[in-house]
Amino acid sequence: MAHELAAKGKTVCVIESGGFEETPEHEALNAVEASGSLNDPAIRQARQDWHSPQMRFWSAEGQRYGVRNRALGGSTVAWAGKVAPFADIDFASRAWVPGSGWPIGRADLAPYLTRAADHLALGPLLNDAAFWAERGMDRPEPVAAMTAFDSHFWQFARSRRVVTDVTRMGDDFRQEDLPGVTVLTNATVARLFAAEGRVTGLECLSSLGGGQRAFVRAQRIVLASGAIENARVLLQSGFDRPGTATRTGLPAIGRYLMDHPTVRVGTVTGEGCAAAARLFGFFPLRQGYRISMYAHGLALRPGTQEQHSLPNMAAFGSLELSPQDPIAACGRLARFKSRAVWSDLGIVMRNAGVIVSAVGRKLLESPRVPDRLKQAIADAAVWINADFVAQDYLAKGGSRKVDALHIELIAEQVADLNNRVTLSKVRDALGLQRANVRWELGETVRAALLDGARLLIDDLARAGISGLEPTAAVRDGDTAALVARDMAHSAGTTRMGRDPRDSVVDADCQVHGVAGLFVAGASVFPTIGHANPTLMILAMAIRLADHIVATPPPAAGTGEGLFFTHEIDTSAEVWLVDQPELDAADERKEHVS
Structure with a gap:
């Protein structure tokens, strides 16, 4: 403003x-x-x-x-x-x-x-299936097979x-x-x-x-x-x-x-992890000389919302990166402080690209490199492999080996006048009354999250995603056992x-x-x-x-x-x-x- x-x-x-x-x-x-x-x-x-x-x-x-x-x-x-x-x-x-x-x-x-x-x-505000046409692509087969959800894109x-x-x-x-x-x-x-x-x-x-x-x-x-x-x-x-x-x-x-109450639907490991990571992956889009990065997820179709009386919701993936960090292993070897030299050497050799990209990250953060060159390098990296760039950001230059993919469901919360901010009797260091917060999901929202999770699991099966292990609450249909966190929204x-x-x-x-x-x-x-x-x-x-x-x-x-x-x-x-x-x-x- x-x-x-x-x-x-x-x-x-x-x-x-x-x-x-x-x-x-x-x-x-x-x-x-x-x-x-x-x-x-x-x-x-x-x-x-x-x-x-x-x-x-x-x-x-x-x-x-x-x-x-x-x-x-x-x-x-x-x-x-x-x-x-x-x-x-x-x-x-x-x-x-x-x-x-x-x-x-x-x-x-x-x-x-x-x-x-x-x-x-x-980049262009393309947050639905129109993104695929803009990239000159057909809708991916796994998404086309779904009936309740469709493509949704976030930008960064x-x-x-x-x-x-x-x-x-x-x-x-x-x-x-x-x-x-x-x-x-x-x-x-x-x-x-x-x-x-x-x-x-x-x-x-x-x-x-x-x-x-x-x-x-x-x-x-x-x-x-x-x-x-x-x-x-x-x-x-x-x-x-x-x-x-x-x-x-x-x-x-x-x-x-x-x-935005958010629950973990389940976790994909093993052979299905790679396919799930591609589905919930990152895609570049060129606009002139600028490259923008989009994260693909799944949003509940408007017709499905009305048919099942559900609020709006979407699914996204969160990566669990391996603790076997090649950057740390490289550092231990360089300082002659490795306690497992052959193991660390193996980690470094298997992740040579990570080492190279870590050097590139240092280059991009150097004040000696012209800004236009930095931007060109960063855009090229996004264009070549947007998933790799996203994982690099999450890892802050560390390991990018994916051990598992967690599938999260984020939902619209129905407005409830009893969820509120009031003034507490407790005062802060300035003598002002602290805020007192009541934020409850209510049984209706909890039931909607479970319904959305079941629809999502069915659609992922249609898409050919294997290896998904639902959380106990989702598997058992237990609304009381759902652990929903706020998203700071x-x-x-x-x-x-x-x-x-x-x-x-x-x-x-x-x-x-x-x-x-x-x-x-x-x-x-x-x-x-x-x-x-x-x-x-x-x-x-x-x-x-x-x-x-x-x-x-x-x-x-x-x-x-x-x-x-x-x-x-x-x-x-x-x-x-x-x-x-x-x-x-x-x-x-x-x-x-």
């Missing part, structure tokens, strides 16, 4: 709760309280196993729900770069999906999806600066000098102020402690802090109570929390709608009854589909930026009853609240100036 608004001549101040990098102190501010099944040891362990490998300080004990990164760039600090647009059916009102139906449609977002794809350096946002990595928005943002954009780091927003039906300002606390606080006058504020923090700030500000935002308040704040707590009684923002993402106060992010999604949400988040944010540019700020009122001290003034027209908090005085002066 800062990019888009600055390009249109707007002055912008971004308030960031973290710093330029994550720290344990910032991570402590992400801690949430949780109730219900989120305290189940099995679920907590599943979350720890899935999320922690990408994180520096995150733990399932502290963030008992969700994955938040309190630093400039937010979740792109640690994400895998995986994106896809929502399908047409995700915007539709479906009789079998309670709460479904957006006030806007896929067509309304089409131009913004294209602009969002450009921000993420993506590849960094324009570091060709061996995905997009890290904070790092990219710091390399640019955007006119009219100011960034405040270590500034946590404690509450927002409104008077006479419009937003008037906000209060910040120093994320570094010490009791520093500042007040900001603002005519337009955008909350862009994720589903947990967006709801938390609005609740701390009292917008749920009668008379603050609307005469009756906004009771939906914090409600309808959704994520929190959504829905400030949902979009027309009625303030069951929604928080209108179709333009403005908070009902509060002129000049907007919300960006997945928290405004009425439903969540199955796709990773970042591309949709960006498209919605760009659409909001255009709306702000086209709409004059709300007329100023008297602001009676408001008294501001220690004000910050950057003459910003728009404030983007990105999980806020303030620096020490000297650093604050430097950033503001």
Whole structure:
């Protein structure tokens, strides 16, 4: 949004709760309280196993729900770069999906999806079977044999600066000098102020402690802090109570929390592993001189969803890489520290290509190699063997030997007003009430996951995939034994709608009854589909930026009853609240100036 608004001549101040990098102190501010099944040891362990490998300080004990990164760039600090647009059916009102139906449609977002794809350096937005035609291929026989599922493709946002990595928005943002954009780091927003039906300002606390606080006058504020923090700030500000935002308040704040519940369907080993890895493999697509990489999975057909009264869902593969790492073996031999020389020599000889690619990775990360040459080499590698490149990224230059392929099923969660974010009595280091999260699947979603898993297993059999061993819960049809983890795709707590009684923002993402106060992010999604949400988040944010540019700020009122001290003034027209908090005085002066 800062990019888009600055390009249109707007002055912008971004308030960031973290710093330029994550720290344990910032991570402590992400801690949430949780109730219900989120305290189940099995679920907590599943979350720890899935999320922690990408994180520096995150733990399932502290963030008992969700994955938040309190630093400039937010979740792109640690994400895998995986994106896809929502399908047409995700915007539709479906009789079998309670709460479904957006006030806007896929067509309304089409131009913004294209602009969002450009921000993420993506290729053409081909996420269904049309991809095969674009590549000049027929649909593969295994997919053509399926009846319930069909091809689905995800893309990966590849960094324009570091060709061996995905997009890290904070790092990219710091390399640019955007006119009219100011960034405040270590500034946590404690509450927002409104008077006479419009937003008037906000209060910040120093994320570094010490009791520093500042007040900001603002005519337009955008909350862009994720589903947990967006709801938390609005609740701390009292917008749920009668008379603050609307005469009756906004009771939906914090409600309808959704994520993508994901379960392991089973594991493929042995002779069938290679065929399964090809089915859930990676494919390149050339567009001019640019090569883009797509991951192939399987999505439930719209007709199957309606026939079986199921929410949207998709299957993807997760590789289990061998612990026999040829890079480590090579290092032991080079340092004369191998305790099993012949074994290590065998590993190295059998994986000569891995050694060569590790040298290539070092070459691509060297500052002495021109960027255009790096990009050309990386694109060539994707074109020659996209699977190898994907495995290299997962292994960070280590082993790429695949021991097994796990098949995961990711599903749309039905919006439930009882799944919600509330304020806990426990306070964080800044004296603010922590978020308390209730996130339950419910028997309907659990049964849908089992039905989807059975349909998937049948389709994989039709496709000729052998060696699949279902998990015990799937094999036995035991909904209670399903261990479903969230995918860090929190959504829905400030949902979009027309009625303030069951929604928080209108179709333009403005908070009902509060002129000049907007919300960006997945928290405004009425439903969540199955796709990773970042591309949709960006498209919605760009659409909001255009709306702000086209709409004059709300007329100023008297602001009676408001008294501001220690004000910050950057003459910003728009404030983007990105999980806020303030620096020490000297650093604050430097950033503001």
